Amino acid sequence: MEVRVQNVRKEFDRFPALHDVSLDIHSGELIALLGPSGSGKTTLLRLIAGLEMPTAGKIFFGDTDASEKTVQERNIGFVFQHYALFRHMTILENISFGLKVRPRSTRPPNGEIRRRAMELLDLVQLTGLEKRYPNQLSGGQRQRVALARALAIEPAVLLLDEPFGALDAQVRRELRKWLREIHDRTGHTTVFVTHDQEEALELSDRLCVMSQGKIEQVGTPDTVYDHPTSPFVFGFIGESSTLPVTVENGELWVGGRAIGVPAGDATPGDARLFFRPHDVELVEADASLAGVVSTSRRVGGTRRVELEIGGAGHHVEVDLPFDHPAGEKTRLAFRPRRWKLFPAA
Amino acid sequence: MSAAVSTAPRRAWSFRQPSVIPGFGLTLGFTLTYFSLIILIPLIALAVRSAGLGPEGFWKAATDARVLGSLRVSFVTALIAAGVNVVFGTLIAWCLVRYRFPGRRIFDAIIDLPFALPTAVAGIALTAIYAPNGTVGALFAPLGWRIAYTPAGIVIAMIFIGLPFVVRTIQPILEEVSHEVEEASATLGANRFQTIFHVILPSLMPAILTGFALAFARAVGEYGSIIFIAGNIPFVSEIAPLLIYIRLQEFNYVGATVIATVMLLISFAILFLINLIQAWSRRRYGYGN
Numbered sequence: 072m073e074v075r076v077q078n079v080r081k082e083f084d085r086f087p088a089l090h091d092v093s094l095d096i097h098s099g100e101l102i103a104l105l106g107p108s109g110s111g112k113t114t115l116l117r118l119i120a121g122l123e124m125p126t127a128g129k130i131f132f133g134d135t136d137a138s139e140k141t142v143q144e145r146n147i148g149f150v151f152q153h154y155a156l157f158r159h160m161t162i163l164e165n166i167s168f169g170l171k172v173r174p175r176s177t178r179p180p181n182g183e184i185r186r187r188a189m190e191l192l193d194l195v196q197l198t199g200l201e202k203r204y205p206n207q208l209s210g211g212q213r214q215r216v217a218l219a220r221a222l223a224i225e226p227a228v229l230l231l232d233e234p235f236g237a238l239d240a241q242v243r244r245e246l247r248k249w250l251r252e253i254h255d256r257t258g259h260t261t262v263f264v265t266h267d268q269e270e271a272l273e274l275s276d277r278l279c280v281m282s283q284g285k286i287e288q289v290g291t292p293d294t295v296y297d298h299p300t301s302p303f304v305f306g307f308i309g310e311s312s313t314l315p316v317t318v319e320n321g322e323l324w325v326g327g328r329a330i331g332v333p334a335g336d337a338t339p340g341d342a343r344l345f346f347r348p349h350d351v352e353l354v355e356a357d358a359s360l361a362g363v364v365s366t367s368r369r370v371g372g373t374r375r376v377e378l379e380i381g382g383a384g385h386h387v388e389v390d391l392p393f394d395h396p397a398g399e400k401t402r403l404a405f406r407p408r409r410w411k412l413f414p415a416a
Numbered sequence: 417m418s419a420a421v422s423t424a425p426r427r428a429w430s431f432r433q434p435s436v437i438p439g440f441g442l443t444l445g446f447t448l449t450y451f452s453l454i455i456l457i458p459l460i461a462l463a464v465r466s467a468g469l470g471p472e473g474f475w476k477a478a479t480d481a482r483v484l485g486s487l488r489v490s491f492v493t494a495l496i497a498a499g500v501n502v503v504f505g506t507l508i509a510w511c512l513v514r515y516r517f518p519g520r521r522i523f524d525a526i527i528d529l530p531f532a533l534p535t536a537v538a539g540i541a542l543t544a545i546y547a548p549n550g551t552v553g554a555l556f557a558p559l560g561w562r563i564a565y566t567p568a569g570i571v572i573a574m575i576f577i578g579l580p581f582v583v584r585t586i587q588p589i590l591e592e593v594s595h596e597v598e599e600a601s602a603t604l605g606a607n608r609f610q611t612i613f614h615v616i617l618p619s620l621m622p623a624i625l626t627g628f629a630l631a632f633a634r635a636v637g638e639y640g641s642i643i644f645i646a647g648n649i650p651f652v653s654e655i656a657p658l659l660i661y662i663r664l665q666e667f668n669y670v671g672a673t674v675i676a677t678v679m680l681l682i683s684f685a686i687l688f689l690i691n692l693i694q695a696w697s698r699r700r701y702g703y704g705n
Contacts, residue, residue: 122599142602149603155596159618159697169604172614217600224604 072133072227072260073098074119079128081114088114090284091128096228101254101261103271106281107307112264113232115281119262120230121145132227148221148259152233154213156205162216163188163201169224191219194253211242218250222257231263235270247274268308272296280304302413305345312387314360314380315415316344323412326381331358331406341415346407348375349390359404362387364397378403459680466673477674485651486659486675491682493567493655494635497574501631502624505582506617512583513590527584530577535640542573543645565647570655573641578631585630589623622697629690636683 074096081089089111096102104112117123119130121142129138137145156165166188170179179187192198195215205213214234221229234250235243251274254261265271271278272292280287280295280303288295288304299305306313317324318339323332331354332344362378365386369375373390376397380387389405397403432440469477477483512524530538546553546563553563563569593616601611617624639657646653656679663672 120603122603142599143605143607146605147603149600151596151600153594153596155594155600157597157601157615157619159621168601168606168614172601172604172606172610220600220604 073131074228074260074262075131076115076119077129077131079115079118079125079130081111081118081123082126088284089118089125092284092286094279094286094289096260096262097277098260099258100276101251101263101274102277102279103275104262104264104279104281105266105268105271105307106287107266109283110281111284112266112281114284116230116232116262116264119228120147120149122149146224146227148224148226148229150214150217150221150229150231150234152236154205154210154217154237156213156217156220158205160204161201162192162197162203162205162208165205165216166191166220166223169220188219188223191223194222194256195219196249209242210238211246214238214246215249218253222259226259229259229261231261233264233266235267236265243270250274272308278308280307282307297409299345299411302343302345305411305413310348310388311345312348312389314344314385314387316342316412318342318412325360326383328361329358330360332410334412337412338414342412343415344407344410344412346410348388349373350408351389351405352408353391353403353405355404359406360387361402361404364399364401364403367397367399369393376403462673462676462680466670466677469670469674474674477671478678482650482654483656483659483675483678486654486656487678487682489567489570489652489654490636490656490679493570494574494632497571497578497635498628498632500571500575501578501582502628505579505627505631506586506620506624508579509583509586509590513587527580529580531580535577535638536644538576539573539641539644542576542641543569546572546645564645565649565653567646567653569645569647570642570653573645574635574638577638577641578635581630581634582624582627585627586620586623589620593619622694625690625694625697629687629694632690633683633687636679 076092076094076096079089079092080087092111092115094115104115106112114123118125121137121140121144125138129136131137132145157168160168163185167184170184170187178184189198189201192201195218197212197215197219200208200212205216208216214237218231218234231250235246238246247270263274272295275292277289277291278295279289282303288300290298295304295308299308302313305311314325316330318334318337318341321334322329323334323342323344324330360378360380362380364376365379367374367376370390372393374393374395374397375388375390377386377388379385389403391397466474508527512520512527543550543564545551546569548554548557548562548564550564556563561568563572597615597619598611601615606614637657639655639661642655643658646655646658648654648658656675660672660675663669663675
């Protein structure tokens with residue numbers, strides 16, 4: 072099911088949580104709402120679910136206007152960060168709850184409900200646990216039950232609110248892969264909220280990066296990572312280093328020195344240079360960024376050093392091979408291989 | 417030697433599990449002393465005193481028609497009152513927890529008043545209101561319903577004194593019941609009615625049971641407020657605590673302790689049963705861990 076969010080605004084007690092947000096979600100895609108806390112991503116998800124009502128704007132499910140519909144009528148599957156399982160019910164009862172509460176006219180017969188619940192239990196790889204209670208399961212298992220429960224009602228859209236937020240790192244990675252598999256198998260239009268950019272990059276077909284109640288950029292993980300359209304997105308997605316520069320004579324200057332980076336068609340004046348710490352090359356040439364190592368630490372297969380550039384106390388981070396001999400006070404010169412210029416704030 | 421290596425050193429049976437929290441001896445000792453002085457010794461004295469009659473005499477005193485009548489009145493009215501309190505106490509707790517309205521805090525504070533009010537005052541006030549010529553009693557009098565001076569009056573007095581127990585045990589649990597669970601229920605298509613009866617109430621069950629037990633126990637032991645409103649007609653509206661008092665005035669101390677012991681046994685059995693149900697439901701649903 073296609074979902075269209077049209078100029079939605081949401082205020083809580085006059086405090087705006089979302090400003091005029093529009094988003095098209097394609098049928099069958101897995102889209103991530105990514106942003107820091109307070110960016111409005113959960114609010115947007117809850118608006119789509121119908122757990123909140125927009126102050127202004129509309130939400131369409133396919134061609135029908137869902138804005139006026141209640142949660143119950145929207146037929147969505149919602150997975151909460153803290154599972155929200157019914158703990159007085161067995162796993163099987165939890166999963167079949169959505170079917171059992173249907174009015175008699177649309178409720179499948181009991182045998183059919185049981186069969187479907189068992190099938191879903193199979194899908195989430197928890198066969199044999201149907202008689203357990205939620206408190207007898209681990210966090211990862213509970214979240215899988217929560218997903219099976221949401222899938223049981225054959226939702227038009229599947230919405231997940233930080234589904235892996237309460238789990239430890241390893242379970243998280245496992246479930247991530249597993250969620251992707253489930254999505255590929257069932258093909259539900261899926262929206263999930265996360266503040267973990269790695270999770271969003273790895274899992275989603277498209278990302279929607281949000282900040283302060285606005286959508287900053289929507290695109291595939293590749294587009295968002297390689298071509299961020301705003302300083303916020305560059306800083307939020309992936310590692311980044313930034314430095315104030317001056318654009319002059321078609322070149323970038325730092326502290327009165329040309330750094331050997333062409334300015335392209337940037338307007339002359341102050342600007343901010345963004346680059347990825349791993350996307351640099353060490354050079355000997357004069358026209359380069361030069362700095363003194365202030366700290367150096369090993370990060371996995373590389374060594375990350377912090378350089379102090381010029382006298383103004385600007386710091387940038389750069390990745391070196393782990394066996395690079397640079398220590399404290401070593402002078403290094405480098406040039407970013409890929410970079411992005413944004414107007415100075 | 418090899419056998420000694422392969423078997424883990426067997427630890428001697430120990431009275432307590434090792435714990436990092438110090439003070440086990442001190443706190444257990446204090447608990448036992450306190451418990452003995454305040455509860456155990458008086459109760460044992462009661463049992464010993466009543467046992468002075470011998471089994472046959474005890475049985476005869478306990479199965480006296482008037483005693484049985486008073487016990488029936490006491491326990492039946494207390495169960496009814498606790499049942500009523502559970503229903504309306506839950507409703508009140510719900511209202512106080514879930515909605516914000518002017519005067520909520522004052523209302524919240526008033527709930528505790530029956531705790532503080534001398535029970536005799538409560539009894540006199542209730543009698544004045546529910547007597548056939550009282551404000552509320554006058555409304556029912558034309559229908560031929562008498563409230564004061566009947567078992568119905570006893571139930572009302574018991575409801576009055578038991579209400580805070582139910583409200584105060586359910587309130588904190590209800591505050592804790594996660595809003596997310598309700599939302600989950602709604603997203604799965606359940607309407608409000610289904611959410612309340614299939615999701616919220618079952619999760620309140622342990623608290624409701626505790627509230628029931630407390631309100632029931634308080635109602636069984638209540639004396640002061642009831643004797644004013646009950647009318648105290650033997651076999652109809654005479655409660656067991658009153659009969660104990662009457663026996664004492666007759667200097668029939670043994671007779672009084674016999675009634676007290678029987679009351680104690682029945683109350684203990686009922687409370688123990690409620691506790692068992694509760695422990696079972698807690699274990700099953702994993703509350704408190």
